[in-house]
Amino acid sequence: MKALLACLLLISLSFGTLLAQTPQAFNYQGVARDAGGDAVVNTAIGVEFQLHQTSAGGMVVYSETHTSTTNEHGLFSMEVGNGTPTTGTFANIDWSAGPYFLEVGLDPVGGSSYTSMGTQQLQSVPYALHAGSAETADTDWTETASEVYTLKDVGIGTSSPQALLDLRNGTSSEMRASLSNDHWAKFQFTDSEGLRIEAKNTGVEFRPVLLIGKELRFFSGAGTTPERMRISSSGNVGVGTDAPAAKLHTRINSAPGASLLARTGLFLDNQAQNGTFPNNPNEVALVFGENGVAKQAILGATYANDHLRFYTGSEFNAAKVSIDHDGRVGIGTESPSARLDVVGSFQLQDGTQSAGRVLTSDANGNASWSNAASLPSGTQAGEMLYWDGTGWVVIPAGPPAQYGPAAPTLRYCNGVPTWGACTVPLGAIVNGGIVFYVDGTGEHGLIAKLTNDADDFWGCSSFSTTTSANVGEGANNRSNYQLARLQAEQAAQAAYIAAQAQVNQCCTSSMQTIVNGTCSGCGPAPVFNDPCPSGDGAIGQTGDWYMPSSGELNLMYTNLHQNGLGNFSAQSYWSSTQASQTQGAAVSFSNGNNFNAVKSANYRVRRIKAF
Structure with missing residues (x-):
């Protein structure tokens, strides 16, 4: 490829008179030469023109490309403005905003890989293009160093302006202020909509105000955003509605939300x-x-x-x-x-009120005025009355007069006045437990805990104890077990002491020192044999609550569990009754069966106590 040495710039501008139409181009001629200075003749070349604003390295406001063929002298001619635009448009160049600098790029093989041949400032000739916008002198305008003005009405689209500035078009008149194609604001008047005020920022168009007929409509947001507020011809203001029916009419079409918010009041x-x-x-x-x-x-x-x-x-x-x-x-x-x-008096009037009437309620809580219920007449001295929710009930006179501890007592049993004892029902909650047995007094018996204790084994099996299956013997069973355990522990302690005494005597006789409980030739050191090395299990626990006997456990199954009371599980529960030295008595709460199991087995535990 031949390197280019220079491109001779010969610019000529061709215009008619200033009164004629100004051409949107200017001529450019140059000679293509190689590095040796010889003309590049009869060769296809590519040329790029870039127009810089203000300085040689300034912003490119316009660029275009050409292809051409040099003649036998290396000469080529082009019209800048009639090439293929790559940046901007030639017609939109503001020639008054100069100076401008023309940079020429050349591809010697007719392609688009351009090499810059240099940048040169345009002189006065191209500015005739700018002068073309002022074709004739206008004596109506006055120009000073910083102002251009007229004292007459100005018409655009009309020769008979009716205001200082009159813009006219058959269907739409518009006045716009802009920074670029993507940043502008405009006032527009059309025969279909009336006055429209719009704006566009960074390519997003907004439509804030629209005046149609006698109504003023306000919008916010981009594009086709719905109407936000309207002032009707009657002066009614609507927010969220296009048909305001009051001086201020607000409406919200989606929930939740508030259609009117006042910060203080x-x-x-x-x-x-x-x-x-x-x-x-x-x-x-x-x-x-x-x-x-x-x-x-x-x-x-x-x-x-x-x-x-x-x-x-x-x-x-x-x-x-x-x-x-x-x-x-x-x-x-x-x-x-x-x-x-x-606080204060009140009146309740429904038309049926009158002196002496009382306010009563039905089962649903609806109140009404009613005549006060008449009290029944007594037939015997000492009778009393109480209200059971529906009427007056007579409490008969008490037993014949007695004094001292034998005198009868009037008690409230479940909210009802009663002479004598208050029989406690099965399933009642008393002292933090649920009643499963009541004795002959009607006031005492046994209660079970409301929930299970932790699962546990029965107790120690290294000794035998006397326990009972009878109702009311659960507390004694625990006492008997604790006594038997104490006796077994005391026996083990006595055996340990006796064995240690024998070892001590042996060591003394042989005149040896006792080390770790023994000495040479006197046997091993004695060991204390704990009768319950694994602990006392469920039956040995202390406190107010204790394990039930098997008879008591059967009552818990019958009187509570089978009636859906007590929150028992359908599994096996330990009693405090011993079946043998190695087995305890248990009850299955899935079917009520009684059975014996080894004392080391883990079952459910529900403790009881008397009340």
Whole structure:
């Protein structure tokens, strides 16, 4: 490839008179030469023109490419402005914003790999293009060093302007202020919509205001964002609605949400505001006034103990009605302590009220006025009455007069006055347990814990103890076991002491020193044999609660579990009854069967006690 030495720049501009149409191009001629200075003749070449603004290295406002063939002298000619644009458009160049510099790139083989041949400032000739925009002198305009102005009406699209600036078009007139094609604001008037105000920022178009006929519509957001607010021809303002039916009409079409939000308070009056709002950032008020004077108010607090209060009068001194954060309603108090708390008198009138009538309720809590129930007449001295919820019940007179401990006692049994003992029912909750057995007094018996204890083995099997299966013997079974265990432990301790004494005597006789409980020739050191090395299991636990006998455990199965009481599981439970030295008695709560099992087995445990 031949290297290019230079490109001779011969620029000529060709214009008609300033009154004629200004051509949007200027001529460029050059001679292509190789590195040796010889002309490159009859060869296809590629040329790129770049127009820099302000300086040789300034922003490229326009560029285009050409292809051409040199003649026999290496000469080529082109029109800058009629090539293939790659940046900007030639017609949009603002020649008044110069100076401008032309950079020429050349590809000697007719391709697009251009090598810069240099950059040169354009002189006065190209600015005739700018002069073409002012074809004729206009004596209506005055120009100073910093101003251009006219004192006449200016018409664009009309020869009869009716205002200082009159823009006209058959269907749409528009005035625009812009920074670029993607940054502008405009006022537009059309015969279909009226006045439209729009803007575009970074390529996103906004439509904030639209005036159609006698209505003013407001938009926000991009493109086809729905209407936000409208002022109708009657002066009604609509937010969220296009048909406002009041001076202010708000509507929200999606939930949840608020259609009107007032930060501190809202005053509603037929004339003007003259009320006092609470001076508290945690409270908001809705005040109703008349002729500028506050008459009523609803005050809501927004802090932790939020409440709602209703006032009358021009001052917020004492709330007439209040609702606290728990839903309690107070009338005459701002601190209600019940669902309805009334301080002062009240009247309940339904047309049936009259003197002497009482307020009664049906099963659903509906109240009504009724005649007071008449009390039955007594037939015997000492009779008493009580109300059972539906009527008066006579308590007969007590037994014949007695004194001292034998005197009868009137008790409340399950809320009913009763002479004598109060029989405790099975399944009742007494002293933290559930009743499964009641003795002949009707007031005493046995209760079981409300839940199971931890699963456990029965107890120690290295000795035998006397236990009973009878009802009421569970506590004795534990005592007998503890006694037998103590005796076995004492026996083991005595055996240990005796063995140690023999070893000590042997060592003394042989005049040896005892080391670790023995000496040479006197046998091993004695060992204490704990009768219960694994512990005492379920039966040996101390405290108020103890293991039931097998008879008591059977009553728990029959009186509680089979009636769905006691929260038992359908598995096996230990009793405190011993079957043999190695076995204890148990009951299956899946079928009620009694069986014996080795004492080391782990079963369910439910302890009992007397009441």
